[in-house]
Amino acid sequence: MKIYNTLSGQKEEFQPQGDAVKMYVCGVTPYDECHIGHAMSYVLFDVIRRYLEFRGYQVKHVQNFTDIDDKIILRAQNQGIPPQELAERYIQRYFEDMDALNVRRAHIYPRATQEIEEIQRLVSVLVQKGHAYVSGGDVYFRVRSFPTYGQLSKRTLEGMMAGSRVEVEVEKEHPMDFALWKKSRPGEPAWPSPWGPGRPGWHIECSAMSMKYLGATLDIHGGGQDLLFPHHENERAQSEAFAGAGPFARFWIHNGLLRLGQEKMSKSLGNLITVREVLEHHSADALRLFVLGSHYRSPLSYTSEALEAAERAAERLRQVARSGKGGAGAPLEASPYRERFLQAMDDDFNTAQALAVLFDLSRDINRAAEEGGNVVLARQTFLELAREVLGLTLEEPEMPPLNVAPIIELQKSTIARLRRDKLDWVIEQVGTLLNQDGVDVNDVRPYINLLREVRNALRKDKHFELADEIRTKLSELGVALEDTPQGTVGRTGPGHRPKAAPPK
RNA sequence: GGCGACGUAGCCAAGUGGCAAGGCAGGGGUCUGCAAAACCCCGAUCAGCGGUUCAAAUCCGCUCGUCGCCUCCA
Numbered sequence: 001m002k003i004y005n006t007l008s009g010q011k012e013e014f015q016p017q018g019d020a021v022k023m024y025v026c027g028v029t030p031y032d033e034c035h036i037g038h039a040m041s042y043v044l045f046d047v048i049r050r051y052l053e054f055r056g057y058q059v060k061h062v063q064n065f066t067d068i069d070d071k072i073i074l075r076a077q078n079q080g081i082p083p084q085e086l087a088e089r090y091i092q093r094y095f096e097d098m099d100a101l102n103v104r105r106a107h108i109y110p111r112a113t114q115e116i117e118e119i120q121r122l123v124s125v126l127v128q129k130g131h132a133y134v135s136g137g138d139v140y141f142r143v144r145s146f147p148t149y150g151q152l153s154k155r156t157l158e159g160m161m162a163g164s165r166v167e168v169e170v171e172k173e174h175p176m177d178f179a180l181w182k183k184s185r186p187g188e189p190a191w192p193s194p195w196g197p198g199r200p201g202w203h204i205e206c207s208a209m210s211m212k213y214l215g216a217t218l219d220i221h222g223g224g225q226d227l228l229f230p231h232h233e234n235e236r237a238q239s240e241a242f243a244g245a246g247p248f249a250r251f252w253i254h255n256g257l258l259r260l261g262q263e264k265m266s267k268s269l270g271n272l273i274t275v276r277e278v279l280e281h282h283s284a285d286a287l288r289l290f291v292l293g294s295h296y297r298s299p300l301s302y303t304s305e306a307l308e309a310a311e312r313a314a315e316r317l318r319q320v321a322r323s324g325k326g327g328a329g330a331p332l333e334a335s336p337y338r339e340r341f342l343q344a345m346d347d348d349f350n351t352a353q354a355l356a357v358l359f360d361l362s363r364d365i366n367r368a369a370e371e372g373g374n375v376v377l378a379r380q381t382f383l384e385l386a387r388e389v390l391g392l393t394l395e396e397p398e399m400p401p402l403n404v405a406p407i408i409e410l411q412k413s414t415i416a417r418l419r420r421d422k423l424d425w426v427i428e429q430v431g432t433l434l435n436q437d438g439v440d441v442n443d444v445r446p447y448i449n450l451l452r453e454v455r456n457a458l459r460k461d462k463h464f465e466l467a468d469e470i471r472t473k474l475s476e477l478g479v480a481l482e483d484t485p486q487g488t489v490g491r492t493g494p495g496h497r498p499k500a501a502p503p504k
Numbered sequence: 505g506g507c508g509a510c511g512u513a514g515c516c517a518a519g520u521g522g523c524a525a526g527g528c529a530g531g532g533g534u535c536u537g538c539a540a541a542a543c544c545c546c547g548a549u550c551a552g553c554g555g556u557u558c559a560a561a562u563c564c565g566c567u568c569g570u571c572g573c574c575u576c577c578a
Contacts, residue, residue, distance in 0.1 A: 029576085228573070258578085313528070350519095352526075355527080359526055471539075489541095
């Protein structure tokens with residue numbers, strides 16, 4: 001298995017150092033909703049973890065919450081609530097969103113505020129070793145004490161200075177020195193420390209937490225490309241300076257960033273689309289397919305059209321998951337597809353190619369089934385790869401919120417016409433059902449089923465005009481009816497909006 | 505200004521030296537009462553120019569265009 005390592009700039013053969021793969025992924029700063037850039041990143045690392053596990057590795061996955069920082073403090077002040085309350089709220093949101101996306105939970109979710117002691121221990125040692133110094137209640141890391149500073153992000157101290165957007169601050173020895181510990185201002189959260197009351201700087205919490213839970217050398221350290229500098233560069237410097245040895249991480253993995261239009265989607269630009277918003281209109285499978293359809297190191301542009309295309313692609317895969325078992329003919333041999341899939345994933349997690357294999361397999365399963373071949377085992381392979389590795393559920397999308405009134409209306413008009421056609425036995429059934437009261441969205445399903453039954457009866461008697469009208473109207477309501485040799489099936493969900501949708 | 509990435513069919517997107525994956529959309533068929541689904545058939549010489557090579561989307565150079573990081577951000 002080869003993985004592209006940001007540090008070396010090339011693909012390297014991956015082997016964990018011990019029995020378990022030690023994987024640390026930078027988590028969120030919980031002060032706002034998760035947007036789909038987060039979704040992209042965590043879905044990718046979810047697939048990476050899933051694949052490692054699929055390959056037989058035991059994975060220990062740690063992901064942090066940086067639950068104390070300037071933005072949390074500021075926003076909490078604006079809302080008049082304690083910072084911890086704000087952080088807690090968005091941590092819960094994070095879990096809800098990621099669960100909805102079928103992202104496996106990490107084994108440990110440490111939080112910066114619960115690791116203050118460990119953080120202070122690191123800072124103390126760095127000061128002792130001469131890698132950090134105290135300045136007016138702050139503690140700074142001395143970048144010039146770490147010879148390979150800049151190696152990860154491929155830049156030099158000189159180069160960074162040349163940009164000269166760096167503000168020169170008098171209390172620092174070097175402009176690129178960064179805070180390990182920040183003196184608290186009045187009203188801000190503060191913890192007592194040898195350097196006075198304060199709080200951790202950004203970066204140090206990740207070093208403290210990763211080393212505490214995973215040891216001095218990680219197998220994999222992941223995050224978005226926007227964290228490469230300064231966050232990861234600094235993390236690496238302080239961690240290796242602390243340990244007095246390296247590497248801090250054997251493989252650095254960075255995902256490309258999600259764009260909206262021509263720009264990066266980011267909190268600072270305010271061009272956010274939240275995970276929640278997307279899941280209102282699309283299935284989690286569609287979002288995963290959208291993300292996995294391109295390479296994780298490339299930037300990806302979000303458009304609603306792309307999501308809709310992914311939804312239809314998801315529907316295609318679901319179709320395979322739920323279709324028949326084929327016949328008793330020659331079985332479809334799935335191992336070649338499996339091989340190709342693994343080969344793609346082994347090459348730096350080429351999910352786009354792996355997905356192409358899955359689509360090839362889908363087509364061949366359908367074809368073999370049509371020709372009477374046995375596709376039971378082939379489908380098993382298909383489901384295993386799609387579900388376990390790519391984290392797709394392939395389940396029917398949730399019933400969308402349906403407007404009950406038009407469906408009842410449709411029933412009534414159907415009944416009226418049935419009367420005309422003197423199909424008394426149907427009327428009786430429908431009438432009985434209509435007498436129920438307390439109808440709400442959750443009671444819609446039986447009505448649909450009833451209409452389907454009515455329609456089938458009509459079809460049997462060749463009343464196609466009315467049968468088609470029922471189908472068309474249901475379709476407009478977001479309910480698809482498909483006549484198959486096995487009978488009529490009804491489906492609802494985001495993938496079933498009518499093709500020629502009425503003006504939105 | 506410094507560093508880096510990218511530019512492949514209508515759209516999205518793999519492919520890094522040897523006849524250009526896959527998805528969506530579109531056209532033509534098969535099946536079906538009709539639809540839907542499914543299956544079959546149909547599409548690009550890879551931003552432009554020059555070079556290396558028997559052979560380049562794939563290597564080198566230049567040009568044009570887009571984006572990212574350099575400040576908080578997955």
